Amino acid sequence: MGAQVIATNVASGGGDGLDATGQAQRIATATSGTFFPSGSDVVLDEAVTVAPDAPQGSTLGCTTTFRINGADAGPEFVQTVSVKVNDVTPPTVSCGPGVNPDGHTPGGGRNAGFLRMVAVDNLPGVTVGITDDTTGTTSRPYASGTDPPRQPGTNPGGVALVWT
Structure with missing residues (x-):
């Protein structure tokens, strides 16, 4: 699966915010992502599927870096998931x-x-x-x-x- 965009319409104080012309909504829709209104809670439900042919004993990983206003949000907005393939x-x-x-x-x-x-x-x-x-x-x-x-x-x- 490719990347999915999770967009939030953050008010910038001088207009309609990040989605002023619908660009955030279009990107989220094009990537099968999700668009959230500003101020709403976002709950992420994740599942990791290990391929049946994954080598036993290997460690698989995935890192997600969250961005705010197009820039990296910092190390506190990085999620790393590791799965040790224990038994196939x-x-x-x-x-x-x-x-x-x-x-x-x-x-x-x-x-x-x-x-x-x-x-x-x-x-x-x-x-x-x-x-x-x-x-x-x-x-x-x-x-x-x-x-x-x-x-x-x-x-x-x-x-x-x-x-x-």
Whole structure:
């Protein structure tokens, strides 16, 4: 995206101000910018999108210099944003047979109702969370390959697992 102009009609005391002939409005419109009347608050809502092919570990930056009456407004009107590309590879998760209350993993593909979620990522600290689609209840995040922090139970209908 190119530069966008944010223009404010600043009164100069001797005329219609910066937008005396509509020039500020035209520049703002031509750059998909915004024109604000003098004295109004300006709130900037910014988003930084990192390209999917950004190198992991790199630091990306953007500097915005604000100008007043066509001149740099000084160092207090300079904004610098830095984004460290921490991880560009999504984690993977698998769900397979887990250990039952007797301490055994059922063999032969038999579904005993106990499953173990395992998540893998190229950065440490990956956690797993479970959401019950019926109740919307969510478990606290827990370490991959371990048991979720929960007390199993059933809802009054007896079919959905309730995580507490």
